Amino acid sequence: MPVPKRKHSNSRTGKRRANWKLTAPNLVKCSHCHQSRMPHRACPYCGYYGGREIVSIKEV
């Protein structure tokens, strides 16, 4: 059975994980209410998508 010869140091773990990065979502402006929203989704603020109201949003 092949087994690790040496301890996997914290440094090596850190170096491997150094390439894990978050990417910012590519937000777009809603054409109806001008809020930032996710592309290809109905606007969660006004419920519009593709120039018409898809869902009605209850104002809290």
Place this chain on the structure above:
Amino acid sequence: MRHRKDTVKLSRTRSHRAALVSNMVTSLFKYERIKTTITKAMVIRRDAEHMISIAQKGTLAARRQVATVVKDQTVLRKLFDVIVPRMKDKKSGFISIVKLWPRHGDAALLAQMELFGAPAKVKPEEAEKKAKAAPKKKAEKKEEAPKAKKEKPEKKAASAKATADKAEKKEAKKAE
């Protein structure tokens, strides 16, 4: 490899999945616009579009075939009499899916499925507003109107009193 793995299992047994599809397709035809997760929406769209395609034949055989999925007789009748005539110029694309937002609780991305030519939606808010506003306005008007009337007569009375007082004073002056 996922080559040619076509079935989305949805963590259900075959019979459970069939029941789910039957229920969801029936709901879609019944309400014309339903909200569900994007994964289910994609699975249900396939079956629902297939049902509409079969229903477009309009034959008794087609009706019986669709009835194996759409088990509600009222909805089945609606599909053949209302929905299919609306789709007569279409061969596909009977259903549109719009992605919404992650669901609270499990963060599953929700989507709305809508039949082509579904009746325009009246906003629940607006309907409520209208329902509430209409009686309120009437009530308010009724309330306001009597108040105004009450106020006006009072004012009139007051002004009349004032004029009367003035007249009395004038008369008194004259008398003096």
